[in-house]
Amino acid sequence: MEKQGSRFVDYGFFAFLLLAGYLFYQTLERVLVPLVLGAFAAVLSRPTHASLAERFPRHPRVAGALTTGLVVLLVLLPAVFLIVVLLQELVHVVERGAAVVDTHGLEGLLAKAHVPRRIRSHIAPEQLNQLAAAATTKVGTLMTHAVTAALELFVGLFLCVIALYYFLIDGPRWLDELARIMPMRARYVRAFAREFNAVSHALFYGSMVTALVQGAVASIGYVVFGVPQPLLWGAATALLSVTPIVGTTIVWGPIGAVLIASDHVTSGVGVLVWNALITGTVDNFLRPLLMRGHMGLHPLMVFLSLIGGVAAFGMVGLLFGPLAAAIFLVAVRIYDRDYRQRLDPDPSG
Numbered sequence: 001m002e003k004q005g006s007r008f009v010d011y012g013f014f015a016f017l018l019l020a021g022y023l024f025y026q027t028l029e030r031v032l033v034p035l036v037l038g039a040f041a042a043v044l045s046r047p048t049h050a051s052l053a054e055r056f057p058r059h060p061r062v063a064g065a066l067t068t069g070l071v072v073l074l075v076l077l078p079a080v081f082l083i084v085v086l087l088q089e090l091v092h093v094v095e096r097g098a099a100v101v102d103t104h105g106l107e108g109l110l111a112k113a114h115v116p117r118r119i120r121s122h123i124a125p126e127q128l129n130q131l132a133a134a135a136t137t138k139v140g141t142l143m144t145h146a147v148t149a150a151l152e153l154f155v156g157l158f159l160c161v162i163a164l165y166y167f168l169i170d171g172p173r174w175l176d177e178l179a180r181i182m183p184m185r186a187r188y189v190r191a192f193a194r195e196f197n198a199v200s201h202a203l204f205y206g207s208m209v210t211a212l213v214q215g216a217v218a219s220i221g222y223v224v225f226g227v228p229q230p231l232l233w234g235a236a237t238a239l240l241s242v243t244p245i246v247g248t249t250i251v252w253g254p255i256g257a258v259l260i261a262s263d264h265v266t267s268g269v270g271v272l273v274w275n276a277l278i279t280g281t282v283d284n285f286l287r288p289l290l291m292r293g294h295m296g297l298h299p300l301m302v303f304l305s306l307i308g309g310v311a312a313f314g315m316v317g318l319l320f321g322p323l324a325a326a327i328f329l330v331a332v333r334i335y336d337r338d339y340r341q342r343l344d345p346d347p348s349g
Contacts, residue, residue: 033316034156038163040319042171043200045071049168064169068161076157079239083150086236089229188334195326203319206290211238214248214282221274225267227255237275241283242318248279291322301325 028035042049045067052063167174175193179186215238222230237251252275259268288302297305302322309321 031159034159035163036316036319037156038160039167039171039196040200040203041071041160041164042167043197044204045164045168060169064165067168068165071164072161076161080154080157082235082239083153085232086239089232191330191334192327195330196323199319199323199326202291203322206287207242207318209290210283210287211241213286214238214241214279217282218248218252218275218279221252221271221279222255225259225270225274226264227259227267227271237279242315247283248275252279297322297325297329 048070049063049067052066053060056062056066175189179189182189215234218237219230219234221227222233227233233251233255237248240250241248252271256268256272256275259265259271261268284303287306288299291297291302292299302325305321305325306318307321309317309319309324311317313320
């Protein structure tokens with residue numbers, strides 16, 4: 001009877017533990033992505049932090065603060081500055097587009113875009129007015145969403161910086177605590193931690209090199225076809241190359257459309273063809289190839305984990321997808337090494 005009562009108490013405790021864990025997850029769900037990205041940044045900046053920690057052995061928080069400051073100064077501030085410049089340029093493009101529409105009208109723009117007269121004759125003026133009104137509303141909505149996304153980005157970056165600092169100074173201790181309390185062998189926990197480290201480096205170097213290559217290739221196309229400020233748009237192409245699904249299209253697509261609408265048809269078509277055939281295809285083979293070298297995964301597995309991760313989790317799936325694949329394969333190796341022979345000791349089956 002006493003044993004049954006003790007078992008009931010144990011079940012009650014674990015039920016309470018699951019409930020508390022669920023509520024804690026609900027509390028952190030909205031900030032989970034910045035926390036994961038903070039851990040990702042901590043893994044990448046660990047060598048720098050270790051070097052600074054040797055210089056300040058009695059002041060670990062100083063080393064953490066200096067490392068965090070370097071990440072903000074060298075990575076986050078340039079990225080934020082580029083985003084602000086791009087938003088300003090986007091506003092100018094929208095304003096110029098609205099001025100062109102007011103000056104020439106949609107019918108005039110269709111003529112400038114060399115739309116055949118037979119097609120234009122079937123478009124009533126009322127339809128053009130409705131199209132202009134719908135386009136204006138759509139642009140306004142997009143601008144509102146862009147401002148909202150920018151505010152969310154800045155809040156997320158702030159949380160990411162805070163998480164980075166605490167992961168740097170307390171991360172190793174947290175890992176030791178996790179290995180101690182998890183219901184599995186400590187070496188398994190550390191094996192999974194090593195995979196997170198490997199995936200973080202693979203994703204960073206693969207994405208960085210791919211972004212630089214795509215930005216350089218796109219910049220060449222912008223220069224060849226006479227796009228204003230080609231280096232700025234090349235940098236934007238590199239920065240937004242990590243955007244899920246659309247990728248670099250979010251930059252060179254509108255550029256080509258604006259060039260065509262402003263009576264630069266050859267340049268606009270050239271930008272679209274160049275980037276669709278060259279810039280847009282670099283990511284499909286270069287990123288998996290680079291990530292494979294750091295992760296030890298087959299290129300097909302890397303490619304599928306990237307695509308599947310984006311489909312399941314959005315942009316952060318670029319990290320979660322390969323991480324899930326790598327951890328799963330580590331678990332399979334652990335099972336094959338430590339458990340399979342115990343379950344089936346006869347190698348002949």
